[in-house]
Amino acid sequence: MSHPSQQSACTTCGACCASFRVDLSVYELSSMGGTVPDGLTVELNGSTCRMRGTDHVPVRCAALTGTVGQQVTCAIYEWRPNPCREFSAGDYACDKARARHGLPPLSA
Numbered sequence: 001m002s003h004p005s006q007q008s009a010c011t012t013c014g015a016c017c018a019s020f021r022v023d024l025s026v027y028e029l030s031s032m033g034g035t036v037p038d039g040l041t042v043e044l045n046g047s048t049c050r051m052r053g054t055d056h057v058p059v060r061c062a063a064l065t066g067t068v069g070q071q072v073t074c075a076i077y078e079w080r081p082n083p084c085r086e087f088s089a090g091d092y093a094c095d096k097a098r099a100r101h102g103l104p105p106l107s108a
């Protein structure tokens with residue numbers, strides 16, 4: 001999730017941005033002094049919201065542009081929420097997301 005544009009493996013992947021729910025604190029919203037554009041999120045409750053597009057199947061974050069497994073970019077890369085920043089390329093969840101999209105694990 002962090003990743004399109006961070007590492008070369010990610011710019012040709014984007015699988016995590018099209019696999020998981022991405023929930024964030026409302027305090028990450030631009031309207032609350034954070035960085036994430038409100039319009040790209042849906043509210044879950046008073047304290048949490050979710051990246052739009054990750055709240056239904058097929059999952060695909062509204063901020064993701066391009067084609068998964070080919071060329072992708074996060075349209076709000078510099079303003080992406082914490083869960084995206086904390087996601088690590090090459091770990092278990094990354095491999096799981098890639099597998100869902102028919103991509104080999106990075107470690108392979």
Ligand code: SF4
Pocket residue numbers: 001002003004016017022051061062063064065073074075076077080081084
């Ligand atoms: S905000 Fe960007 S990095 Fe996070 S899931 Fe969406 S496209 Fe991926």
Ligand code: SF4
Pocket residue numbers: 001002003004009010011013014015016017087088089090093094095097098106
């Ligand atoms: S699934 Fe892994 S390789 Fe693909 S964009 Fe996410 S972190 Fe990067």
